[in-house]
Each structure stands twice: as C-alpha cells, then as structure tokens.
Amino acid sequence: MKFRFLILLLLSAAWQHMATAETTPPAVVLPPEVHEIAPEQVERQLVDHLDTLIIDVRTEEERRTRGHILNSLHHDYFHGQKTLDELARLDKTKPCIVYCAIGGRAKLVAVEMHKLGFKNILLLRGGFNAWTASGQAIAK
Template sequence: MADLTQQDWISQLTADKNAVILDVRTPEEVALGIIPNALHIDIYKGQGFIDEVKQLDTSKNYYVYCKVGGRSGQACSVMNQLGFKNTYNLIGGFTAWRGEVASI
C-alpha cells in the first residue's frame, strides 16, 4: 500500500492502464458524489466487503478512497492481506478531492 497525495494519485492513475478506482464509503456518502468510474464497495459491510473484494482481479492496480483517508487505508491493508499487490490510498479522501465528481 502507498499513501498518495491527490496530485500523485491523479498523475499515477492517469498513466495507469491497469487501474481500478475503488470507493469504500457508505451509500449515504456516495449519494453526495463519486469519483467518475469508481467501483463502490462499502467497507462497513465487514465480511461482505471482504467477500466482494475477493471477487476482484488481484492483478489490477487499485486506487482506493473514502471520506478522509482512514477507511481507505484500512481497505488497502485488507486487500494487501488478500493478495492484492498494488493498492494506493488517497490522502484526504473525497473531502480533499478537487477533480471531477459524478452523481449516482
């Protein structure tokens, strides 16, 4: 896992052809907006989160975010334990995000 600033996260993500954006916030938080093309899996689902993550392709690079960066850091750690090699946590999370936002 690597913690990346928004600038580093965006520049690395833009150049990454094997990238998946993962939003681990609650449905209520996602209703306020989501980074375009993000996959949503709520980390608060507990075992449900683990079950859904296990279905993802471990060969992809995952750019993970939550509201401020704490839960996404936890999600990256869990994913690493499950065999994901490249996970990147967005420092400051969606709260600090200044890029494009999509609505659901």
C-alpha cells in the same frame, strides 16, 4: 477525608481512560507495499496505468449526497465480510486506488486487501474530502 479524595481521584482517572479508549480509533499499521497518492497525482496514475481500479469504501448515503470519483467501484466498508468477499473477486494484479471520506476506513480496507493478495494498493491522501477540496471532478 483523604481516603474519599483518593477514591474520587482514581475513579476520575479510570473514567478518563475509558472515555479516551472508546473514542480514539486504533492505529493502523500499513504494510510497506501500501502507498499514498495525492489527488493531483491520480490523473497521471490513470494515464500511466489504464487498468487502475478506483475503490470507494464509503456508504451509499455518502456517495449519493456528496458524489464520487468517476468510474469508481463501490464496496461499503461497513458491509464487512460481504465487502471483503467482493474485493477478493477483483483482479489482484491491477493497481487499486482506495478512498473513503478522510482516509481511516480506506486504510483498514487496504490492510485487508493486502492480506487478500493485492500487490499495488494506493490510498487517496485525505480521501474524498481532499479530492473535492483540490477541485477534482466528481460524478453524482
């Protein structure tokens, strides 16, 4: 009886570990050169640095249904290598504001952009959801 209980306990612990491992996203370690920018700070950034690129890494469906930041470039995170190839063709010396819905995909893209040689990467804190929640303008 004790043996069965022990087996069930071990199986339960293993199942919980597997379920957590599959649903918890990996931690993203950002390079020190990558910084966050609040939605309220974006306008000042664009005034101070007219050459700033705004990069939306959400899906086309998200852009179509929810809108996007005016003049943002679209490079869907889920297109993988195609997206990295497109980003590699951009001017790496220009400041870039990267955003997705809440920030996870943008962080992953920022790490890859840093590897590609981008020098000034800004993450929109809270992503597009924070942008709209703060009352910022969107394009449809």
